[in-house]
Amino acid sequence: MARYALSRGFSAIVEGILRTDHYAEMLTALIGDHGDLTCCYYLDVPFDETVRRHSTKAQAVQYGAAEMREWYRELDLLPGGIEQVIPAETPQDEIVRRIMSDSRLAVGAA
Numbered sequence: 445m446a447r448y449a450l451s452r453g454f455s456a457i458v459e460g461i462l463r464t465d466h467y468a469e470m471l472t473a474l475i476g477d478h479g480d481l482t483c484c485y486y487l488d489v490p491f492d493e494t495v496r497r498h499s500t501k502a503q504a505v506q507y508g509a510a511e512m513r514e515w516y517r518e519l520d521l522l523p524g525g526i527e528q529v530i531p532a533e534t535p536q537d538e539i540v541r542r543i544m545s546d547s548r549l550a551v552g553a554a
Contacts, residue, residue: 450478455549464520471522483546486527487539491516493532 446456462471475482489497494516495509521527528546530539544550 447474447477450474450480455547461515463515463517464522468522472524472526475526481548483543484522484527485543486519486521486529487532488519488529489532491518 446458449456458471458474475484491513495512498504498508498512519529521529530542541550
């Protein structure tokens with residue numbers, strides 16, 4: 445879907461828990477093929493904080509810490525240092541401003 449959107453001149457956001465052992469090849473190919481501005485971020489949330497945040501969501505009743513421990517990978521970064529690591533304590537509004545500015549999606553961004 446992202447590849448299709450990018451090929452049509454749209455911006456695309458690929459977001460989620462995308463383990464590098466499964467998705468790195470696909471993501472690096474997408475980034476390499478895009479040939480335009482691409483911004484990559486990794487929100488560095490420790491496991492305990494991930495569990496705490498999960499407990500506030502509707503799907504918290506569907507799975508818990510035991511299941512999350514199976515898929516959690518600390519600092520599971522793409523090869524080549526292409527992601528900017530954002531610490532968990534960074535305020536949400538700061539993260540949004542940074543991404544909007546870096547990606548030139550913010551009004552008036554250079």
